[in-house]
Amino acid sequence: MKTKQASKAKAAPSPGKEEEAVAPGGFRKGPWTEQEDMKLAWFVRLFGERRWDFLAKVSGLNRTGKSCRLRWVNYLHPDLKRGRMSPEEERLVVDLHARWGNRWSRIAKAMPGRTDNEIKNYWRTHTRKLHKDTRAASAASASTTTTTSTSMSAASPATTSSSSSSSTNDNDNHSHHGHGDQETAASQEQADHQLLYTSGIGMDSHLLWNDALMDSYAWGAAAPSMIVPPPSSPVWDYCCSDSLWGIGDDEVEYKKMLAVMPTS
């Protein structure tokens, strides 16, 4: 019905709209620009997917580390699939949710190329639809029966409606942060998926990296020197120089970088 993922342009807001939200600490908020994406991707490539605060600082993005991480994990990561979920994936989500509840990150680990955020969003839409359908159905049936409901049944509409989806235990006894027992299995799972990815199996043909943004990046297996950097600046120039490849100590390199950073 609706196909609009390709047209989503929040990541690259219209030029006039870029300077809006600024968080108390002076950090930028809101949609990411293409420039920011490129910068972030570049620095993640440089420093790896860790120490996000440091990375945010070094990149000069004026974003929080958290924001950078989120953007990377949910949008820029090269392994991400884009586009609608296939029927198989949809079934898998339903199945896994029935098993694990709202543990989105865990579900995501079992679904190559999908993020917890994406699955969460999908599920929300999914349950909303179900809710709607259920309501419509019950409204239809209610119109054919008397409306003398007992105080008991009237008092618990939520419980009955929540059972309409397999999310009955949305907030059941799962400790919300499932660190612990399942982690070993989960990491094994992740490793397996990583294997699939690197061999190119299970990847959707419509990867983010097909976008114009990534066309200019030659990401993936490309050697760093093959990556086309974003518009030049002293920092970029420095990044492109051989000196930064083969980083040993981030902090040392950071200090070096600061030396060439424009003071803004």
Add this chain to the structure above:
DNA sequence: AAGGACTGCAACCGCACATTT
């Protein structure tokens, strides 16, 4: 054609756990 309703998704928030100092 216009505008309100709906949908999908990016991004933020608060919290908790993990790691480092």
Add this chain to the structure above:
DNA sequence: GAAATGTGCGGTTGCAGTCCT
């Protein structure tokens, strides 16, 4: 061992695009 910092998670919100009347 405590405090500080970093990271990850689930819940929620806001907004742009699309559909529908």
